[in-house]
Amino acid sequence: MAELEIILQGLSENDDHETAVNQLLTASDIDNYLFSLAFARKNGVERIEDNLKKVADKSKLFIGIRNGITSVQSIFQLLKIGLTPYVVDTASNKKIFHPKIYAAYGETKAYVILGSANLTFGGLNQNIEASSYIKLNRRQKADEDYLQKLVQTITELTVKYPEHVFQITSPRQAVELLYEGRLEDERLTRLPVTNKTQCDKARDNLKPIPIVEKSNLGQNKPINSRKVKIVANTGVLVWESKPLAERSLNIPHGNNTNITGDTNLGEGLMENIDFQHYFRETVFSDLEWRKEYKSRNSHLERAIINAEIVIKNLSYGEFKMEVTHDPRTDTKSYMQRNVMTKIKWGEARGLIASRDLLGRTLRFFKKNATDFMIVID
Known part of the structure; x- marks a missing residue:
C-alpha cells in the first residue's frame, strides 16, 4: 500500500x-x-x-x-x-x-x-x-x-x-x-503589469509574510554581459540591492538622522561589478548628463530618468528622478571605494520611506535609454 x-x-x-x-x-x-x-x-x-x-x-x-x-x-x-x-x-x-x-x-x-x-x-x-x-x-x-x-x-x-x-x-x-518566441531569454525580465491608478491611493504597510526560507538565489550578472534586444513589456535587470535598510529607504533613525533623499547605488547583489563606474558608463550611459557650475556641488554630473515605481506588485506611477554621479577619481572618497552614483527619490520619497519595506530588495530594470522600472518586493 x-x-x-x-x-x-x-x-x-x-x-x-x-x-x-x-x-x-x-x-x-x-x-x-x-x-x-x-x-x-x-x-x-x-x-x-x-x-x-x-x-x-x-x-x-x-x-x-x-x-x-x-x-x-x-x-x-x-x-x-x-x-x-x-x-x-x-x-x-x-x-x-x-x-x-x-x-x-x-x-x-x-x-x-x-x-x-x-x-x-x-x-x-x-x-x-x-x-x-x-x-x-x-x-x-x-x-x-x-x-x-x-x-x-x-x-x-x-x-x-x-x-x-x-x-x-x-x-x-x-x-x-x-x-520563435516559444522559449524565454532569462537576460530579459517580463515586467509586472499592474494597476497604475494606485499612484492616487495611500500605500498599504503590510510586511512580507514570514514564511520559512532555506536558500538564497545568489548574485545577478551585470548588464555589460547582457547584450540583448529589449522587446515590449520587458526590461533588463541592471541592479538589485541587498536587503533594504533605513538609510536606503530614507527612514529617520533617531533625532539626529540626516535624511538625504537619495539611495546609494553600490555593489548590491550584483556579481563582480565595478560599481564606481558601472552605473555612469553602462546603466546610465545614454542619458543627457549636465553639471550645475553655480551649485555648491558643481563637480557632480546630473541626469534625469523616468522611473515607474512598483511596490509589492502594485504600480504607483512614473516619476522623474535625478541621478547624480561624482566623476572624480583622485578624491579620498574614491580611493576608499565609496559609492559615486546616487539616485534621488524626489516626489517618490513618501512611497519608499516606510518600515514595511525593510529587509525587502529593490530591483532596477532598464526598459530603454531613459525609461526604467523600480520594483521593491
Whole structure:
C-alpha cells in the first residue's frame, strides 16, 4: 500500500522541494526517472543538477513551453548535463501544460512527488508550495496501476501529439525556439503589469509574510554581459540591492538622522561589478548628463530618468528622478571605494520611506535609454 507524506514548503520548518527532489534522485534500486513540469528556469535546474547528471541516461523530462516562463537557458543547462528534454507546446494560451511531477521507479518500488512545485528556484525553495511525496510498492496492484497510468500517459504524449511534443537535442534547436518566441531569454525580465491608478491611493504597510526560507538565489550578472534586444513589456535587470535598510529607504533613525533623499547605488547583489563606474558608463550611459557650475556641488554630473515605481506588485506611477554621479577619481572618497552614483527619490520619497519595506530588495530594470522600472518586493 502506498505511503504518503506531505511537503508544505514555506509553511513547515523542514520542508522544501529541493531537498525532496534530490532525495528522490539518490534513492537506491531505481531504474528510471520521469519529470513532467510546467516551467523550468536555469536556477531551478542548478539546484538539482549534481544528482540529475548522475542519472541522465535513465531520465526523461517533459517541460511546457510557449508559457512566458520556461527559458532557453534552462534547456541549455539540461543539455549540458546530458539530458535531451521533451517540450510540450499546446499552441494556446488558454490551455497550458501544467503538471508538476517528479517520479523515480525501479523493479519493486517507486517514488513520486506530485504537487505544485516547478523546476524553478521559487518552486523548489522560495514559494509557498505543497506536494504529496508518495512511496509506492509495485507488488501491490493499486500502486502499480497508479504508476503505470502516470508513466504511460506522460511518455505517450510524443506518440499522441507528435507536432506538439518533441525532443530538443541541440542548443541550435533551442535557439530556434527562442527566436520563435516559444522559449524565454532569462537576460530579459517580463515586467509586472499592474494597476497604475494606485499612484492616487495611500500605500498599504503590510510586511512580507514570514514564511520559512532555506536558500538564497545568489548574485545577478551585470548588464555589460547582457547584450540583448529589449522587446515590449520587458526590461533588463541592471541592479538589485541587498536587503533594504533605513538609510536606503530614507527612514529617520533617531533625532539626529540626516535624511538625504537619495539611495546609494553600490555593489548590491550584483556579481563582480565595478560599481564606481558601472552605473555612469553602462546603466546610465545614454542619458543627457549636465553639471550645475553655480551649485555648491558643481563637480557632480546630473541626469534625469523616468522611473515607474512598483511596490509589492502594485504600480504607483512614473516619476522623474535625478541621478547624480561624482566623476572624480583622485578624491579620498574614491580611493576608499565609496559609492559615486546616487539616485534621488524626489516626489517618490513618501512611497519608499516606510518600515514595511525593510529587509525587502529593490530591483532596477532598464526598459530603454531613459525609461526604467523600480520594483521593491
